[in-house]
Amino acid sequence: MxxxxxxxxxxxxxxxxxxxxxxxxxxxxxxxxxxxxxxxxxxxxxxxxxxxxxxxxxxxxxxxxxxxxxxxxxxxxxTPVQYPANFFCAGANYWDHLKEMAEFVKKMTGSAPSMEKAPEPWFFVKTTAGTLVGDGANVPIPSFSSQLDWEAELGVVIGRPVRNIPEADALSAIAGYVIINDLSARDLMRREGSPFVYDWIGQKCFDGAAPCGPWLTPAKFVPDPENLEITLKVNGVTRQHSNTGQMVHSLAEQIAYLSRHVTLNPGDLIATGTPAGVGMPKGEFLQPGDEVEIAISELGVLRHTMIAA
Known part of the structure; x- marks a missing residue:
């Protein structure tokens, strides 16, 4: 190291x-x-x-x-950064994940969504207090979910205040990188009967919903953050294996987009999307006792154990 x-x-x-x-x-x-x-x-x-x-x-x-x-x-x-002010999460940001989800949607509905690159990245916000937990944590499976899914992600930590930063300069705003598991309660994705349909609090914000760590690796020690091998294993079985080069919108695009809307400050955390291999298309979800291990080149290994609520 x-x-x-x-x-x-x-x-x-x-x-x-x-x-x-x-x-x-x-x-x-x-x-x-x-x-x-x-x-x-x-x-x-x-x-x-x-x-x-x-x-x-x-x-x-x-x-x-x-x-x-x-x-x-x-x-x-x-978790390396305690209570960052903001925690942004990119959605549908790996080409291989888009492909697997398009196939899943086609199987369920008969028609596949577009695979074209959207003009801008898409984000939701995740809470921080109680949500972020560190390496080796015991993570309770929420009592209200029986379909808890894994999502291995490269996390970006902002190192200086930036607003309206151009893409050409955006990587200079990064202090370093962490590993994140953006846990998702798939059975709470949609709230039927609500005019808003998607329930982002229910599916994404609960205690332990974002294991993060094991440490913050300064950007200077990661020569190419968009060429990192990313692997997630459950009980030693590989579930996700990809490369950050599969991102639809680059790190620079993501930071530039966010900074057009809000001022990014030191410690702000960006989860940059997950690759193919999530459990939902196969109907496979996390169970009490499952050991989860995420490795990203240059960043180490993040481990945690799922337990009953």
Whole structure:
């Protein structure tokens, strides 16, 4: 693992702390940067924070790491960015996923939807408090759903305020990347009898609905974020296996689009879509005891276990 990663963890005193992971060792961010910053604080001054971290760790300087440190294996990881202000999720943004869903819709209705690229990406918003959980979490299956589906996604973390940023500059707004499982209650997708039809709160927003982590990988350590292998396994069986190059709308397109509507701020999270292999077309859904593992090149592996509510 080249470079370093940002983590949020519980220390030996059971206090939630921000840290910097280098190899298999975690250094408290307070030792490297002073004060007692969380990861969101670090992102708010991302350029200076990177320089300070690299100087202390010897990545770009001669300083020696501080004495205080913990082994990665001895801590419990939380989701890297605690309570980002905004959490945007791209829908229908992988060509292979569009294809599998078009085939599913054709089977159900007799006609397939268009496979042409839409002029702009499409997003919904997911809540953050309680929804985001970290690596190794036990995730309760909501009692109101019997069709909980997996969706492995590349997550983008914003590193500076941006508004109306052009696509050519959009990647410069990224602080780093995380792995996300955008869990979806498929049996709550539609609310028949409602004029609004689709129930985005019901299907997407519940405690544990977005395992995220295991850490934040700075963008500088991911040479090509649109050429990353992405794999999801349930109980060791591969369910999704694709590449971020399958995205319909690029990362730059997504960031530029969002910034035309709202100001993006440090820590804001963007889930960039899921590839083919979700459970709904096959009628296969998560059950209590299922072990879920998502791996994305350069970003590590995110693991969590499904439990009964």
């Amino acid at each position: 080249a470079g370093y990663r940002l983590v949020t963890y519980f220390n030996n005193e059971h206090h939630r702390k921000a840290g910097v992971l280098s190899g298999d060792t975690i250094y408290a961010a307070s030792d490297l940067l002073g004060g007692d910053p969380d990861v969101l604080d670090i992102l708010r001054d991302w350029e200076s924070s990177q320089s300070a971290i690299e100087a202390v760790l010897g990545e770009a300087g001669s300083g020696a790491p501080p004495a205080g440190r913990l082994a990665l294996s001895d801590v419990t990881l939380e």
